[in-house]
Amino acid sequence: MYRERAARVAGAVLWESVGTRDGVARVLPDGCLDLLWSSRRGLLVAGPDRTAQLSVSAAGDRWVGLRLPPGTGPAVFGVPAHELRDRRVPLADLWGPAAAAVAERTADGRAVGAALEEAARDRLRAAGGPDPLGAHLAGRLAAGAPVGVVAAEVGLGARALHRRCQRLFGYGPKTLARILRMRRALALARAGTPLAEVAARAGYADQAHLTRDVRELAGVPPAALLRG
Template sequence: MGSVTRPMHPALRPYVASCVGYDYRLPTDAVHHGLPSSALTVIFAFDEPLDCGWGTEAASARFWTLAAGLHTRPSLIRTHGSQVGLQLGLTPRGARALLGVPAAPLASTLVSGDELGAALPRCLHERLAPLSWARRFTVLEEHLLERLGRAGRAGHRTAELGWRRLTGAPRRVEEVARELGVSRRHLRNLFMAEFGLSPKEVAQVARFDRARTLATNGVPLAETAAAAGYADQAHLTREWRRFAGLTPTATLAEFPIVQEPLIG
């Protein structure tokens, strides 16, 4: 049971925030909460398709290859006792460059790779499935570099600048809009068109991301709240429950991601 990360080719680093291979054996009734983050998610499932849906809704679908946009509620992954796959975290720039679409149309959706054509072709999954872990990383990287060579137009510059500022240190939306020389309403329109989330939602997700990283690394919740930009621990807990569907303690008790080599 474990996972392993692999650094991407330098040319891919502005577009790929993370690349993780994982192989878990779990209780058959284990349900994993896919949490909101500042990255879009692409998953290649091996052995069994991913059984995934939104929140506490009963409906779910099965995916061998999945793209999930930015979101503000948890996805529920029914593990059925086993999870084996490769997961990519893409920046919004990566969505345009590697998937061929802006982040906005993918927001709050779970999309089969088949719907994205050459970006996530079925033949890529078929190539990856029988390979060793080392070869999977290599073949996927080659595919992404080839996609990068065909990248389309860049996103809206003001939206991208706003994204960088709101996902960095804690910032107020009106302050960032003023710095960029646009109204708060105009900035919201730009964000919805480019990312599918409002500037306020992006700032909240980024704050949650910071808090989750700190808490996962063992920082006490009161200190995490202050460092991540929450008013206090109660504020952190309320917002964490809204994004994760669980308390901070319950989230951190879910099956951990262990950075250890995978065999093969």
């Protein structure tokens, strides 16, 4: 069982998953960082992934997550995104004693989502909000704008843009653009668009290029993801 809703943090999504049987879920990269609560593992931070991660769960396992929009995670967690890349770390490792208050609020498994939202809002307020460049870069790249065009728009050279993207998203602009293009393509395909048309609309050279790119990022071709 999985459900999600818009969170009370700008641009974020609050989601909950309860395992109905033992299994493995494929979690696709999305350029986001998540604040997680697990009924078995407690409070965790999921860093930005470069490729799909396989999440093993057992029947009855419950997860609640606050998925922060691309570029917002560093302001919440207090570290550059690249330090969390492809990692799952205890929240206490980043927040120290401050994580104890969140752990206490979520100990009984009730009102977990509200506790995660409040904690993230407090941290954002203390940090003065996220770097506004993050939302701009993610929005332009998600829309398919070329990296060079985006760099010129924000007045940054290639190296400076790469450094800013590493801090904000965990990887450089080209990797982020690939990930966001894959997600755009999958959204089109799930809406019923044929894969050949998806490839053209999402900016791939052809359907074979789409298949190769999705396989590299997700571990399986688009058809397998759509069946899942």
